[in-house]
Amino acid sequence: MQIKDFMIDQNLKELTEHRTVMLPFACYETTINKNINEHIPLHWHDELQFILVRKGEASFQVNEEKLTVREEEGLFINSGCLHMAKDQIDSGCVYICLNVSPSFILSQELYTTFVTPYIQATNLPYLHLVPKELWAKNILDSLMKIYQLTKENQPYYEIDISVHLTLMWKNLIMNGVQLEYEQKEMIKNQRMKQMLNWIHTHYAEKILLDDIARAGELSRSECCRYFKRILKKTPLHYVTDYRIQKSLFLLQQSESNVTEVAYQVGFNSTSYFIDRFRQSMNMTPLAYKKYKIADLIGEGV
Template sequence: MQIKDFKVDKSLKELTSHRTVVLPVACYETKIGDNIQGKIPLHWHEEIQFILTVKGEAMVQINEEKLAVKEGEGIFINSGCLHSAEDVSGDCVYICLNVSPHFLLPQELFSSYIYPYISATNLPYISLNPREEWGKNILDSIMEIKKLINEISPFYEINITSLLTFIWQQLIRNGFQLEFSQAEVEKHMRMKEMLNWIHQHFAEKITLGDIAKAGRLSNSECCRYFKKILKTTPINYLIHYRIQKSLPLLQERDSNVTEVAFKVGFNSSSYFIEKFRKSMNMTPLAYKKNRN
C-alpha cells in the first residue's frame, strides 16, 4: 500500500495542484487511511470542494464545525475554509472534486452568481443529501465528471464545464440567505496567522504567549479561539503538530528516536515518547519498526 503525504505550506494552504492538464479542475478518489498521518490534516485552498463518500464514513471538520459524511452522502466546502477529514469506519473512501471558482461560470456572471456565495461567512459548507433531488443531482454529476476525466473521451472538457454549471445552479437555486461578517473574516484570519506561526516555529521553544502574539490576541483570547475553532488548546495543538512532523522522520531508516524528538521541538525524549504513545497508541520505536 502506498502511503501518501498530504502536503500543505506554512499557512496550511494545500500544495496539491487542483487541475487536470487543461482545466482548473481535479477529481480523484481518496482513501483517508493511506495518508501518512492516517487522516487528511487541517488545510485550506482557494478552490471550492465537493466530497462524495463512496465507502464507509468520514468525519469532516469545516472551520469550527464537525459533521459525519456517510456512504452515498456528500458535502460542499467553500473557498478558503479550514477543513480536515478523519476515517470513522476504518475503510473510508471518498471522491474529491476541486474547482477554481473562476471556472464555474463565464466571468461576466462571476460578481452576481459566484462571488456572493464564496464570500458569504454563513456558508462554510452545505450538506449534499442524496435523498433530496438537488443533492442527488450534484452527487451524480460528481461521479460523471470523474468518469469523464478518467476516460478523456472526445469533447470531455465541454461536458465537464456543462456539468459544473449544472452543479452550481443546483447548489445556489435553493435560496440561501447570504451573510457577510467582517468579524468572522477577522476571526479566521487570526486563526490562520497563529497556525502559520506554529508551523514555521514548531521546532523552537514556544510559549502560549508566542502563539497569542502571532494572532494579536491575549493569552486567554488565544485559548478561546483554539477551543472554539479546533476544539483543543494551543499547546495541545502544538504537541500534536510536532508528533505529525515526526512521522516522516521516524520512517527514515537511520533515524534515532531521541534525535527526532529534538528535531521537532521536544526537549525530552521521554516526554516525546509519552505524548506520541497517547496520540498514536504506540511508541515512536514501534511506529518506526512498523513502517520500515
C-alpha cells in the same frame, strides 16, 4: 490517484496542485487512512471542494463545525475554509474528491454575480449534500459523472466536465441559502490562520502561549478561547499534536532515529516525545518506524 503525502505550507494552505494538464481542477478517489497521517490534516485551499463518500463514513471538521458524512452522501467545502477529515470508526472510508478553481465554475461575465457572493459569504463554509434533497442529488450525480469522464478521457470530455460543473453550481445556489457577510467572522478566521501559521513556522522552537496569542493579536485568554472553540483543544496541545504529525514523515526515513526526530520537531525530551506519541498513535515512535518501513518494503518502494 491517491494523495498519500498530504503537503501543506506554514499557512495550512494545501500545496497539492489541483488541476489536469488543461483545466484548473482535479477529481480523484482517496482512502483516508492511506494518508501518511492516517487522516486528512487541517488545511485550506482557494479551490472549492466537492466530496462524495463511496464507502464507509467520515468525520469532517470545517472551520469550527463538525459533521459526519455517510456513504452516498457528500459535502461542499467553500474556498478558504479550514477543514480536516478522519475515518469514522475505522470504516475504510473512500471518497471521490473534486477540487476546482472558482474561476472555472462560470464564465467571467457571470462570475461576479453568481460566484463571488457565495465564496465571500461568512455563513456558507460548507453544505452537507444529502441525496434525498433533489438539488443535492443533482450535485452528487454530476460529481460522479465528472469522475467517470476524467477516467475515460474521451474526446471533448473537457467540455462535458464544464457543463456538469455549471449544473452543480446552479443546483448549489438554487437551494435558497440566504447569504450573510459578518466582518467579525472574517477577522476571526484570519486571526486563527495567523496563529496556526506562526505555530507551523516555529514548531521546532520553544513555543509559549504568549507567542501564539501575539501572532493572532489576542490576549492569552482570548487565544485559548479561539483554539477551544475551533479546534477543541488548547493552543499548546495543538502544538504537541502538530509536532507529532511532523515527526511521522521523519520517522519513515531509514537513517533517522527517535531521539533525533524528537529534537527536530521541537521536543526537548525523548521520553516525553515517546509518551505523547504513544498517546496519539497507540504505539511508540520506534514501533511506528519499523511498521512503516516494513510497509514501504512490502510495497516495493
